[in-house]
Amino acid sequence: MFDFDATLPLMALQFLVLVAILNAVFFKPMMKALDERNDYIRRNQVEAEERLSKAENLAKQYQAELAETRRQSQSVVAAAQAEAQKIVAAQIAEAQEQSRLQREQAQQELDQQKQEAMTTLEREVDSLSRQILSKLLGAPV
Amino acid sequence: MLSFLSIPSLPLASLEVGQHFYWQLGGLKVHGQVFIVSWIVIAILVVASLLATRNIQRIPQGIQNFMEYAFEFVRDIARNQLGEKEYRPWLPFIGTLFLFIFVSNWSGALVPWKLLKLPEGELAAPTNDINTTVALALLVSLAYFYAGFRKKGLGYFAKYIQPTPVLLPIAILEDFTKPLSLSFRLFGNILADELVVAVLVLLVPLFVPLPVMLLGLFTSAIQALVFSTLAGAYIHEALEGHGEEHEEHA
Numbered sequence: 001m002f003d004f005d006a007t008l009p010l011m012a013l014q015f016l017v018l019v020a021i022l023n024a025v026f027f028k029p030m031m032k033a034l035d036e037r038n039d040y041i042r043r044n045q046v047e048a049e050e051r052l053s054k055a056e057n058l059a060k061q062y063q064a065e066l067a068e069t070r071r072q073s074q075s076v077v078a079a080a081q082a083e084a085q086k087i088v089a090a091q092i093a094e095a096q097e098q099s100r101l102q103r104e105q106a107q108q109e110l111d112q113q114k115q116e117a118m119t120t121l122e123r124e125v126d127s128l129s130r131q132i133l134s135k136l137l138g139a140p141v
Numbered sequence: 142m143l144s145f146l147s148i149p150s151l152p153l154a155s156l157e158v159g160q161h162f163y164w165q166l167g168g169l170k171v172h173g174q175v176f177i178v179s180w181i182v183i184a185i186l187v188v189a190s191l192l193a194t195r196n197i198q199r200i201p202q203g204i205q206n207f208m209e210y211a212f213e214f215v216r217d218i219a220r221n222q223l224g225e226k227e228y229r230p231w232l233p234f235i236g237t238l239f240l241f242i243f244v245s246n247w248s249g250a251l252v253p254w255k256l257l258k259l260p261e262g263e264l265a266a267p268t269n270d271i272n273t274t275v276a277l278a279l280l281v282s283l284a285y286f287y288a289g290f291r292k293k294g295l296g297y298f299a300k301y302i303q304p305t306p307v308l309l310p311i312a313i314l315e316d317f318t319k320p321l322s323l324s325f326r327l328f329g330n331i332l333a334d335e336l337v338v339a340v341l342v343l344l345v346p347l348f349v350p351l352p353v354m355l356l357g358l359f360t361s362a363i364q365a366l367v368f369s370t371l372a373g374a375y376i377h378e379a380l381e382g383h384g385e386e387h388e389e390h391a
Contacts (some may be wrong), residue, residue: 006171007175007176021183025191036199
């Protein structure tokens with residue numbers, strides 16, 4: 001059971017050769033592959049994080065722009081409403097003015113006609129009273 | 142050993158311990174069965190690694206995914222023991238220790254080697270031969286001495302008298318007990334597991350040994366983990382070298 005012979009050193013040599021072979025065909029390539037994969041993953045992760053932060057910045061920017069645009073549109077709407085209000089008010093005022101003028105003109109015409117009628121009436125009264133007088137007196141005055 | 146129990150009608154269930162399929166290399170004797178299985182184990186590891194890393198994708202699939210899981214497992218062993226800063230140069234050694242021992246143990250537990258007849262001895266896990274485990278344990282010792290000297294030069298010896306010179310004998314003894322306990326723990330567990338399974342198969346051929354086999358798979362995996370973890374701990378101790386004790390557990 002315990003007979004030592006040349007198997008021992010030969011086995012040791014053989015094992016060292018196996019270490020060298022496996023180092024060349026197994027450990028080194030595996031180490032390299034795993035390191036490369038780690039690098040790849042780390043790089044990708046960093047890139048992805050950069051991209052994520054970029055996307056978040058963009059989103060924030062868009063939000064800000066959106067808010068700005070919304071505010072602008074609101075002010076435009078408000079301005080348009082104010083303008084329309086102004087136009088409406090002006091037109092109403094104009095219309096009112098016009099109607100007032102027309103009314104005054106009509107009033108004036110009315111007054112004038114009344115005046116005219118009064119004067120004609122007075123004149124007729126005058127002539128009539130003169131006729132009556134002449135008839136009563138029978139002779140021209 | 143136990144040959145009085147062997148039943149000729151059950152080829153799966155005979156026990157041979159201490160018999161080896163000897164090869165002569167020049168004037169040297171080697172255990173052929175250990176090398177055959179260890180070559181198969183090495184071939185499995187190398188082929189799986191080649192398949193996994195032949196065409197590395199960013200999104201792993203199939204064999205690459207599986208081998209990445211194995212890689213991360215051994216990397217965690219090395220990193221937990223040596224720390225984030227030191228583990229990289231030692232990862233191939235500790236990782237290969239784990240993978241080699243794990244595949245060896247499981248090949249012994251899962252592959253019915255008995256079906257392949259050898260002239261002498263039998264195929265089994267390479268780790269159930271004391272030569273293999275001692276070789277690995279001595280490599281661990283060399284590794285941690287190398288780590289210590291490389292980091293601190295001759296200042297490495299300071300750790301032997303660091304808290305107090307009284308402990309010098311124990312500190313020296315430790316350098317012998319470490320490889321001894323490493324090798325015998327692995328060797329004993331794997332051999333005992335195979336023996337228990339073999340004896341049970343011999344006594345009750347069907348189904349009854351299954352729970353013990355499952356337990357064997359479990360201890361095999363645990364032994365690989367323990368061996369590589371302790372190797373990492375020893376190397377870390379040599380690198381740190383303030384005489385902290387790492388509890389050993391079998």
